[in-house]
Amino acid sequence: HIWSDDLDVPAMLEGGDMLVLGNGCVLIGMGERTRPVAVEQIAQRLFATGAATSVIAVVMPKMRSAMHLDTVMTMVDSDAFTIYPGLRNVLVGYRLEPREPSGVRVEREPDLYAAIARALGLPSLRLIETGGDHYEAEREQWDDGNNVLAIAPGVVVAYERNVDTNTRLAESGVEVITITGSEL
Numbered sequence: 001h002i003w004s005d006d007l008d009v010p011a012m013l014e015g016g017d018m019l020v021l022g023n024g025c026v027l028i029g030m031g032e033r034t035r036p037v038a039v040e041q042i043a044q045r046l047f048a049t050g051a052a053t054s055v056i057a058v059v060m061p062k063m064r065s066a067m068h069l070d071t072v073m074t075m076v077d078s079d080a081f082t083i084y085p086g087l088r089n090v091l092v093g094y095r096l097e098p099r100e101p102s103g104v105r106v107e108r109e110p111d112l113y114a115a116i117a118r119a120l121g122l123p124s125l126r127l128i129e130t131g132g133d134h135y136e137a138e139r140e141q142w143d144d145g146n147n148v149l150a151i152a153p154g155v156v157v158a159y160e161r162n163v164d165t166n167t168r169l170a171e172s173g174v175e176v177i178t179i180t181g182s183e184l
Contacts, residue, residue, distance in 0.1 A: 013038035016068030016147075019075055024053035025119035029069025031060035039096070040104055047098040055096040055104075056115055061087065070147050076174050077154040080126035081116075082146045082165065085137050088127070128172045132164035140165050144182075151177075 017029035026046060028039050039057045046052035060072055072091070073083045093112030099105040109115035117125045130145035131137025137145075145165035148156040158166050160178035169176050 011035060011038040011041055013042060014068060016070045019069060021075060021120060023120050026052045026055050027058060027069065027116065028055055029058045029060050029072065032062050032067050043096045043104050054119055056119060057094040057096060058112060059092040061090060071144060072146055074146050074148055076148060076150050076156050076169065079122050080128060080172065080174065082130055082148060083127045084141050084146055085129040086141065126172060128168050130165040136164050
């Protein structure tokens with residue numbers, strides 16, 4: 001284990017921390033509930049089965065507003081992600097790739113968003129910040145403004161209560177289908 005925080009901690013991983021990006025890449029958040037050792041284990045399995053060729057791990061602050069990756073950033077189009085502006089500049093990325101004959105190689109990425117763009121074969125990403133001003137962004141973060149469900153490239157299902165985020169998505173060319181509720 002090259003980078004694990006504590007080898008005595010159980011290997012936990014939660015679904016809200018995994019985003020399948022495509023092009024052989026999976027994005028996995030590490031915050032309050034997903035541990036580095038779990039990321040290494042899932043990466044090894046993905047590589048061994050050919051399900052992925054690279055994994056990008058995203059280290060998030062251990063705080064309630066960053067419980068899962070999908071509450072901080074979510075892919076909404078082939079080149080676009082929502083992003084919580086309060087954490088945009090503090091997320092740290094690590095690229096995991098297969099190491100022969102077994103295991104993984106882990107390398108810190110100097111620019112998380114450039115690494116994601118490279119993995120997707122893009123020159124850059126469109127980052128759509130959630131919320132309006134600072135206070136609206138915090139409120140919509142608490143109300144899961146980032147936690148949208150992409151049902152097709154450029155088409156998402158989102159909570160109707162996140163008006164500012166939904167407006168920003170629509171202005172960026174993303175079709176937003178709104179719903180009431182709390183368990184998207």
